[in-house]
Amino acid sequence: MVSEKDVTYVADLAHLDLTADERDRMLRDLNSILGYIERLNQLDTANVEPMAQVASRYSKARDGDGLGYAMRADELRPSLPHDEAMRNAPQTDGTFFKVPKVIER
Amino acid sequence: MSGLETMTVESARTAVLEKQVTANTLVDEFYKKIEAEDPAIGAYLTLCKERAQQQAKRVDRLADKGDPLPPLAGVPVAIKDVLTTKGVRTTAGSKILDNFIAPYDATAVARLEAAGAIVLGKTNCDEFAMGSSNENSGFHPVKNPRNLSRVPGGSSGGSAAVVAAGTAVASLGSDTGGSIRQPGAFCGVVGLKPTYGRVSRYGLIAFASSLDHVGPLGKTVNDVALLLQHMAGRDPMDSTSADLPVPDFAAHIGEPISGLRIGIPREYFGAGLDPEVRAAVESGVQELARAGCEILDISLPHTGYAIPTYYIIATAEASSNLARFDGVRYGLRDRDAKTLAEMYRKTRDAGFGTEVKRRIMLGTYALSAGYYDAYYLKAQKVRSLLASDFDEAFAKVDAIVTPTTPTPAFKLGEKADDPLAMYLADIYTVTANLVGVPGITVPCGKSKEGLPIGLQILAKHFDEVTVLKTAHVVEHALNITFD
Numbered sequence: 001m002v003s004e005k006d007v008t009y010v011a012d013l014a015h016l017d018l019t020a021d022e023r024d025r026m027l028r029d030l031n032s033i034l035g036y037i038e039r040l041n042q043l044d045t046a047n048v049e050p051m052a053q054v055a056s057r058y059s060k061a062r063d064g065d066g067l068g069y070a071m072r073a074d075e076l077r078p079s080l081p082h083d084e085a086m087r088n089a090p091q092t093d094g095t096f097f098k099v100p101k102v103i104e105r
Numbered sequence: 106m107s108g109l110e111t112m113t114v115e116s117a118r119t120a121v122l123e124k125q126v127t128a129n130t131l132v133d134e135f136y137k138k139i140e141a142e143d144p145a146i147g148a149y150l151t152l153c154k155e156r157a158q159q160q161a162k163r164v165d166r167l168a169d170k171g172d173p174l175p176p177l178a179g180v181p182v183a184i185k186d187v188l189t190t191k192g193v194r195t196t197a198g199s200k201i202l203d204n205f206i207a208p209y210d211a212t213a214v215a216r217l218e219a220a221g222a223i224v225l226g227k228t229n230c231d232e233f234a235m236g237s238s239n240e241n242s243g244f245h246p247v248k249n250p251r252n253l254s255r256v257p258g259g260s261s262g263g264s265a266a267v268v269a270a271g272t273a274v275a276s277l278g279s280d281t282g283g284s285i286r287q288p289g290a291f292c293g294v295v296g297l298k299p300t301y302g303r304v305s306r307y308g309l310i311a312f313a314s315s316l317d318h319v320g321p322l323g324k325t326v327n328d329v330a331l332l333l334q335h336m337a338g339r340d341p342m343d344s345t346s347a348d349l350p351v352p353d354f355a356a357h358i359g360e361p362i363s364g365l366r367i368g369i370p371r372e373y374f375g376a377g378l379d380p381e382v383r384a385a386v387e388s389g390v391q392e393l394a395r396a397g398c399e400i401l402d403i404s405l406p407h408t409g410y411a412i413p414t415y416y417i418i419a420t421a422e423a424s425s426n427l428a429r430f431d432g433v434r435y436g437l438r439d440r441d442a443k444t445l446a447e448m449y450r451k452t453r454d455a456g457f458g459t460e461v462k463r464r465i466m467l468g469t470y471a472l473s474a475g476y477y478d479a480y481y482l483k484a485q486k487v488r489s490l491l492a493s494d495f496d497e498a499f500a501k502v503d504a505i506v507t508p509t510t511p512t513p514a515f516k517l518g519e520k521a522d523d524p525l526a527m528y529l530a531d532i533y534t535v536t537a538n539l540v541g542v543p544g545i546t547v548p549c550g551k552s553k554e555g556l557p558i559g560l561q562i563l564a565k566h567f568d569e570v571t572v573l574k575t576a577h578v579v580e581h582a583l584n585i586t587f588d
Contacts, residue, residue: 040487069348
C-alpha cells in the first residue's frame with residue numbers, strides 16, 4: 001500500500017508539488033492501479049531474462065543475424081545551430097538559458 | 106468540390122496528376138471543409154496553411170512542367186501533434202508546450218513531404234499520447250465523427266477523426282499501447298502500427314521510448330500501405346530504426362492468401378468482450394476461411410498480464426522522458442519562483458494535466474529505491490514471457506486475428522474518472538507494443554447503434570506485408586461503409 005508519506009516522497013522525486021486534492025486522488029489511484037499490478041506476482045520469473053528493448057531481444061535471437069537493429073557509427077556531425085536551439089527559451093541572455101538563482105551567497 | 110470524404114491517397118494523386126484539380130485548389134478545398142466542419146469535432150489543434158500552400162505550389166510547378174510527380178504528390182495529410190514540424194507549433198496536446206515552435210521536422214513527416222504529401226495541420230491527442238479517449242488533451246476533447254456523443258478513442262483521436270470526417274485524406278499517429286489501432290477501430294478507419302524499428306521515431310516527442318511507434322491512418326488498407334512505404338526504413342537519427350530493405354507493400358495487396366495460417370488466440374475472446382464485437386470479428390474470420398486461410402485455435406497464455414506489465418514499463422519510461430519538461434529550455438515557465446527547484450515544481454504543476462501527473466507518479470514510484478526489482482524488473486521479465494508467447498505462436502501461424510477493442514466507442518465522460526477502466530480499453534493492443542510486432546485495425550462491422558467495430562491482425566516482426574494483404578481481404582469481403 002502506498003501511504004500519504006510515499007505520495008509526498010515520490011512527488012518530490014518527480015519535481016511535482018500537487019495540491020491537497022491531487023494528493024488525495026493520487027493516493028487512491030496509485031493504490032488502485034498498484035493493486036491491479038500485484039497480479040504479476042502470480043508468475044514465477046526467477047529464471048526469466050528481463051526484456052528492456054525489442055532490439056535487445058531480437059537482434060541476436062533469430063537466424064544468427066537478427067532483425068537489422070544496429071547503432072550508427074559514433075561520428076561527429078553538425079547539431080542544431082545555437083540560435084535555433086535558443087529560440088524557444090523562456091528566458092535567455094542570448095548565449096545561455098537563464099534560471100532562478102541556485103546558490104545563495 | 107465534392108468527393109473529399111471519399112478521396113484516397115491514390116485518387117488524390119491521380120486528380121492532381123491528371124490535372125482535374127491543382128494541388129493548390131485541393132488544399133483550399135480541404136481548408137474550407139475543415140473550417141466548416143472541424144469546430145464540431147475538435148480534431149485539429151493547429152493549421153499550417155502557409156506551409157501547405159508552399160508545398161502545393163511545388164507540386165503544381167512540377168505538374169505544369171510535365172515533370173514526373175513524386176509518389177504522394179498533392180496528397181493532403183494531417184500529423185498528430187506529438188510529431189515535430191519545423192516552424193510550426195507542436196504541443197503534444199499539452200499546455201506545457203502551448204507555444205512551442207519545433208526547430209526540426211520528424212523524419213516521418215520530412216519523408217512524407219519529400220514524397221509530395223501536403224501537411225494540412227496538427228491533430229489533437231491525449232496529452233503526451235497518454236490516454237484512450239482523447240479526453241486527456243490539454244486543450245479540448247475530440248468527438249467521434251461517426252457519433253458526436255462518443256469518444257474517438259486515443260491517444261491519436263484527432264488523427265483518426267480527420268480521416269473519418271474526410272478533413273484530411275490520411276494522417277499520422279503514434280501508438281505506444283494501441284493509440285493508432287484503438288481510435289482507428291472507434292472511428293471506423295484503417296490504422297497501422299508498424300514493427301518496432303520500421304519507422305524512425307526521430308522527432309516523435311517521447312512517451313515510452315521502447316514502446317513508441319509512428320504509423321499511418323487512412324480510409325483503406327492501400328492508403329496506409331502507401332504512407333508506410335514512404336516513411337519506412339533506416340534513419341541514422343534513430344538508433345532503434347532497423348537497417349532492413351523496405352518491401353513494396355502496396356504491390357502485395359490483392360495477392361491470394363490461401364494457405365495462410367491464421368491463429369485465433371482464445372484469451373482475446375473471453376470475459377469482457379462485447380457480443381457485437383465478437384460477432385463482427387468472427388464474420389471477418391469467416392471471410393478469411395473462405396479465402397482459403399487455415400484457421401487455428403491458439404493460446405497466448407500470458408495475455409492477462411499485459412496491461413499491468415505495460416503500465417509499469419510505460420510509466421517508468423515516461424517519468425524519465427518527461428523530466429525534460431522543466432521550464433528551462435522550452436515551453437512553459439513559472440515566472441514567480443524564487444529558486445530553481447521551486448521553478449521546476451511550479452512549472453510542471455501548472456503545465457501537466459492529471460493523467461500525465463498520475464503516470465509520472467506511478468513510474469517514479471516503480472523506479473524508486475526499494476521498488477525497482479518488485480515492479481520495473483518484474484515487468485521487464487514478464488515482457489519476455491509475453492514475447493515468448495508470440496514467438497511460440499508464430500512458429501505455428503503466419504498471422505493472429507483478434508478484436509482491436511473489447512467494446513465500440515464509449516461515451517464522452519464515461520470512463521473519465523476511473524483510470525483503471527480506461528487502461529483496460531487497450532487490453533487487446535498493448536502486447537504488440539511490448540513485443541514489437543506489427544498490427545493493423547480494419548473495420549469489420551457496426552454495432553446496432555451504428556458504431557464502428559475493428560478487427561486486429563498481427564504478424565511476425567517486419568512482416569507488414571502479411572498484415573496488409575490479410576487486412577485487405579477482410580476490407581474487400583466485408584466492405585463496411587459508414588453514412
